[in-house]
Amino acid sequence: MIELRNVSKYYNTGSVTETCVFNKFNLNIDKNEFVSVVGSNGSGKTTMLNIICGSIKVDRGDVFLDNKNITNVPEYKRMVKIGRVFQNPAFGTCPSLNIIENMALAENKNKSFDLKPLVDKNRVEKYKTMLKSLNLGLEDKCDINVGALSGGQRQAIALLMSTMIDIKFLILDEHTAALDPKTADVIMELTDKIVKEKNLTAIMVTHNLRYAVEYGNRLLMMHDGQIVIDVKNEEKKNLKVEDVLDKFTTISIECGN
Amino acid sequence: MDAIELLKFYFITPQEIIGILTGVLREGLMYSVASLGVYITYKILDFPDMTVDSSFPLGMSITAILLILDVPPILTLCISFIAGALVGVITGIIHVKFGVRDLLSGIIVMTALYSINLRIAGRSNLPVFKKPTIFHLEYFNFLDRSMKTILILLVIVAICKILLDYYLKTKNGYLLRSVGDNEKLVTALAKDKGNVKIIGLAIANGFVAFAGSIFTHDRGFFEISAGTGTLVIAVSNVIIGMQIAKRIKCISDTTAVIIGSILYRACISIALSWGLEPRDLKLITASLLLIILVMNSIKRKNKVA
Numbered sequence: 429m430i431e432l433r434n435v436s437k438y439y440n441t442g443s444v445t446e447t448c449v450f451n452k453f454n455l456n457i458d459k460n461e462f463v464s465v466v467g468s469n470g471s472g473k474t475t476m477l478n479i480i481c482g483s484i485k486v487d488r489g490d491v492f493l494d495n496k497n498i499t500n501v502p503e504y505k506r507m508v509k510i511g512r513v514f515q516n517p518a519f520g521t522c523p524s525l526n527i528i529e530n531m532a533l534a535e536n537k538n539k540s541f542d543l544k545p546l547v548d549k550n551r552v553e554k555y556k557t558m559l560k561s562l563n564l565g566l567e568d569k570c571d572i573n574v575g576a577l578s579g580g581q582r583q584a585i586a587l588l589m590s591t592m593i594d595i596k597f598l599i600l601d602e603h604t605a606a607l608d609p610k611t612a613d614v615i616m617e618l619t620d621k622i623v624k625e626k627n628l629t630a631i632m633v634t635h636n637l638r639y640a641v642e643y644g645n646r647l648l649m650m651h652d653g654q655i656v657i658d659v660k661n662e663e664k665k666n667l668k669v670e671d672v673l674d675k676f677t678t679i680s681i682e683c684g685n
Numbered sequence: 686m687d688a689i690e691l692l693k694f695y696f697i698t699p700q701e702i703i704g705i706l707t708g709v710l711r712e713g714l715m716y717s718v719a720s721l722g723v724y725i726t727y728k729i730l731d732f733p734d735m736t737v738d739s740s741f742p743l744g745m746s747i748t749a750i751l752l753i754l755d756v757p758p759i760l761t762l763c764i765s766f767i768a769g770a771l772v773g774v775i776t777g778i779i780h781v782k783f784g785v786r787d788l789l790s791g792i793i794v795m796t797a798l799y800s801i802n803l804r805i806a807g808r809s810n811l812p813v814f815k816k817p818t819i820f821h822l823e824y825f826n827f828l829d830r831s832m833k834t835i836l837i838l839l840v841i842v843a844i845c846k847i848l849l850d851y852y853l854k855t856k857n858g859y860l861l862r863s864v865g866d867n868e869k870l871v872t873a874l875a876k877d878k879g880n881v882k883i884i885g886l887a888i889a890n891g892f893v894a895f896a897g898s899i900f901t902h903d904r905g906f907f908e909i910s911a912g913t914g915t916l917v918i919a920v921s922n923v924i925i926g927m928q929i930a931k932r933i934k935c936i937s938d939t940t941a942v943i944i945g946s947i948l949y950r951a952c953i954s955i956a957l958s959w960g961l962e963p964r965d966l967k968l969i970t971a972s973l974l975l976i977i978l979v980m981n982s983i984k985r986k987n988k989v990a
């Protein structure tokens with residue numbers, strides 16, 4: 429489970445540009461929930477994920493992971509249990525290494541990074557099978573440096589890499605935003621499959637309302653650092669894209685956008 | 686002047702050519718070891734590490750003292766490497782744990798080490814003539830002195846290169862390569878990126894001190910000022926090497942750095958043969974690096990345009 433308790437987060441505290449992203453924000457995500465998060469630009473979605481992962485510190489409040497208070501645990505230690513795909517496709521892979529090397533690194537997560545050779549030739553076939561599931565023809569580009577691939581291709585590899593070993597939590601920040609519609613559908617299906625197969629607790633930020641409604645068993649809509657819609661399970665199943673869109677429009681109008 | 690006279694005037698006898706070539710090889714190979722270290726900081730970690738200007742003389746001073754104490758020559762190389770690595774760790778800790786900027790952390794350690802090097806050697810210039818060095822080992826005795834020196838250097842450089850190549854293919858080595866490329870990935874792998882940087886700085890300064898040690902074996906003395914400009918020279922070597930590696934796909938980065946070091950030294954020799962004197966050396970090294978950097982940025986601009 430993931431919990432944010434009374435979390436407050438300000439940017440640029442004390443200066444004229446001070447922004448309050450969260451004020452006493454609360455969120456409770458149970459084990460095996462697959463939460464899709466929607467919300468307008470700047471509503472605090474990425475900030476929320478950064479707080480959970482420890483990329484940024486909270487000003488007040490506590491963060492819990494698996495019932496442990498991790499407010500002061502550094503980011504890299506939290507990553508033992510968390511897999512993450514960033515909004516920025518450049519963050520998930522190492523550009524000067526090829527696909528196989530990147531995947532081998534990911535597969536070695538939570539093991540010792542010792543003085544044994546990294547790439548095991550016997551694993552390459554397995555990596556290629558995984559790449560095939562992306563349907564991007566990447567299995568034939570294994571020895572190309574990842575830096576020479578498109579943003580979408582990198583993002584797809586980043587998803588594979590983040591879930592290569594057994595983790596408990598998966599954090600996805602608009603991971604299909606850089607993809608063309610067809611590839612996005614493929615990756616979304618794959619995401620769903622991985623979350624179910626590995627019994628992950630997942631948070632997926634997306635601007636695609638169809639994905640948000642179709643996938644996952646809970647939906648959050650955020651606005652201005654607050655949760656304005658929170659539907660689960662049965663209620664979520666009956667939710668339609670139009671309902672979410674209506675609510676979204678209403679909020680936008682209320683705020684004068 | 687007719688052609689023959691011209692040749693005699695500008696060109697030199699075969700013996701002289703061999704003399705110049707062996708000199709270029711000798712200096713180039715010696716600095717290539719330091720350049721392999723700087724390749725790690727400058728190219729892999731993207732860290733402008735000034736520490737090397739003092740870890741090089743650290744290797745020199747330690748070696749001078751150890752040779753005087755009759756420590757086996759090979760052992761002095763190893764001890765220098767370890768001492769250099771420790772210094773790298775200190776720079777790393779200052780940068781990573783105390784949040785001091787990369788350039789400044791190196792400068793702080795470099796400045797402090799100046800005094801420490803004087804303390805180790807006891808003075809600013811310490812000769813160790815008449816002590817057996819790695820170049821006096823009973824190998825390759827069939828060769829003349831300068832050829833033997835070059836062969837021994839070649840063996841050492843080859844060992845360094847093979848070890849570094851191997852390391853960069855290990856799990857730890859790949860982690861080091863990722864930290865310079867994309868820190869976020871290292872964090873995502875649940876590894877502390879700071880520690881990885883410290884390891885990189887340690888290995889790099891180990892190599893540089895190792896090169897300093899070889900330098901003392903070759904020259905037969907410790908000299909406090911010998912380290913000034915190590916970074917400039919090594920960075921030049923690395924940049925030339927990277928240009929070579931870009932053009933010739935089949936050679937590895939480390940080989941390219943070694944070739945770059947020799948080419949660079951050849952440029953210095955040419956500059957010296959034009960009538961510049963040894964006291965102009967720092968001026969030449971600085972100018973050469975400037976020329977290399979400007980040429981690189983012009984090329985880049987042309988590509989964009």
Ligand SMILES: Nc1ncnc2c1ncn2[C@@H]1O[C@H](COP(=O)(O)OP(=O)(O)OP(=O)(O)O)[C@@H](O)[C@H]1O
Nearest residue numbers: 439440447449467468469470471472473474475476
């Ligand atoms: N590093 C930062 N410094 C200052 N302000 C920031 C910083 N990062 C985010 N903000 C502010 O915090 C607010 C929330 O940003 P956040 O990135 O969480 O939005 P988001 O919901 O992820 O938006 P998007 O849909 O565009 O990705 C915004 O108002 C933004 O201006």
Ligand SMILES: [Mg+2]
Nearest residue numbers: 473474475515
């Ligand atoms: Mg965002």
